[in-house]
Amino acid sequence: MIQRQHLLALTGPELVSFIGELGEPAFRARQVFAALHHRRLRSFEEMTDLPKELRAKLDSVATPSTLNIESRYLSADGTRRYLMKTHDGLPVETVFIPEERRDTICFSSQSGCPLQCSFCLTAQLGLLRSLTPGEIVEQVIVALNDAYGVGQKPQHGTNLVGMGAGEPFLAFESLMKALSIIADPNGLHILPNRVTVSTAGIVPRIRELATVSERPHLAVSLGAPTDEQRNVLMPINRKWPLAELLGACKEFERSLKRGERFTFEYVMLRDVNDSDEHARQLANLLNRHELRVKVNLIPHNAAEPLPYHPSSRRRVESFKSILEAKGLPAFVRRPRGQDIFAACGQLAARREANPAQV
Numbered sequence: 001m002i003q004r005q006h007l008l009a010l011t012g013p014e015l016v017s018f019i020g021e022l023g024e025p026a027f028r029a030r031q032v033f034a035a036l037h038h039r040r041l042r043s044f045e046e047m048t049d050l051p052k053e054l055r056a057k058l059d060s061v062a063t064p065s066t067l068n069i070e071s072r073y074l075s076a077d078g079t080r081r082y083l084m085k086t087h088d089g090l091p092v093e094t095v096f097i098p099e100e101r102r103d104t105i106c107f108s109s110q111s112g113c114p115l116q117c118s119f120c121l122t123a124q125l126g127l128l129r130s131l132t133p134g135e136i137v138e139q140v141i142v143a144l145n146d147a148y149g150v151g152q153k154p155q156h157g158t159n160l161v162g163m164g165a166g167e168p169f170l171a172f173e174s175l176m177k178a179l180s181i182i183a184d185p186n187g188l189h190i191l192p193n194r195v196t197v198s199t200a201g202i203v204p205r206i207r208e209l210a211t212v213s214e215r216p217h218l219a220v221s222l223g224a225p226t227d228e229q230r231n232v233l234m235p236i237n238r239k240w241p242l243a244e245l246l247g248a249c250k251e252f253e254r255s256l257k258r259g260e261r262f263t264f265e266y267v268m269l270r271d272v273n274d275s276d277e278h279a280r281q282l283a284n285l286l287n288r289h290e291l292r293v294k295v296n297l298i299p300h301n302a303a304e305p306l307p308y309h310p311s312s313r314r315r316v317e318s319f320k321s322i323l324e325a326k327g328l329p330a331f332v333r334r335p336r337g338q339d340i341f342a343a344c345g346q347l348a349a350r351r352e353a354n355p356a357q358v
């Protein structure tokens with residue numbers, strides 16, 4: 001069987017040529033684009049403003065949705081997790097995080113992940129495959145429809161974070177294309193300045209992003225202040241050690257424009273990387289590279305069967321004040337959706353019986 005074209009993978013101009021090849025005028029393409037991205041319809045039947053014959057014709061060569069929603073979990077704190085399957089049966093997880101002034105959708109860039117970070121549950125899946133641009137766009141549509149109703153205008157601003165399963169910079173092309181589709185003013189209209197993408201340190205892509213003008217904000221996961229420890233916790237460090245990673249970060253920092261953010265993330269593992277000495281090493285490392293960027297501290301989220309525990313509150317505060325005393329602004333990330341395995345590092349297609357499943 002020839003695979004049908006996933007329409008969410010096409011930019012506006014690409015959709016015009018696709019529909020043109022079916023012998024249809026450009027205004028039909030604009031109608032379809034609005035139906036997909038503005039009205040967020042996931043089936044051709046619902047696109048009742050299109051002639052029936054056109055819907056049938058489209059249905060024979062294309063599809064408006066490919067992800068199958070398997071389960072939906074609702075946390076006590078309002079966070080929602082969606083477990084979906086791709087057309088080839090692979091898990092994709094997306095998290096919707098409501099906040100007072102804005103909502104955040106955390107999307108996945110890969111099914112599973114090839115980077116064996118020892119503290120992250122997703123790593124245990126290994127890499128299944130990178131997601132396509134359409135599969136990234138579709139996650140946002142599913143989450144918005146569920147949170148607000150099909151096609152309903154979001155009540156708050158929507159931020160996106162590429163911090164779900166996978167390494168976004170190993171799905172770089174898909175990611176960048178998805179973000180350009182998501183930014184379209186005739187569709188979702190979520191601009192790159194509302195998007196943050198997190199990388200474990202794929203150095204060539206950090207350098208590449210430094211040259212892109214319309215780009216998302218960058219976050220880089222550090223996890224350890226020395227090569228010795230980072231090699232163990234985040235084995236990608238053996239390929240691109242800290243000196244190279246921070247060199248690329250410095251280059252990125254030099255390319256920052258007004259209003260752009262760049263952060264480091266540091267997962268805090270009790271009695272592993274959370275001592276005052278680790279804090280001093282981290283601060284000295286960043287200061288040596290003249291990187292005075294914000295550090296987000298993330299207490300570890302429980303991820304059975306991994307042998308780690310979150311640092312105590314006191315430990316986190318002490319770590320934070322050492323960074324601050326050395327001139328580095330530091331913030332503690334509040335975990336969201338832990339009870340439904342939706343927090344950082346917990347995405348691994350879990351489907352235990354859960355009372356909050358709806």
Ligand code: SAH
Nearest residue numbers: 120166167198199200221265300301344345
């Ligand atoms: N692969 C990318 C994005 C996904 S992980 C990256 O590594 O940046 C998003 C963040 O969650 C990273 O900063 C990662 O270090 C952190 N993380 C992973 N497992 C975690 C866990 N169990 N608890 C807390 N944070 C975790």
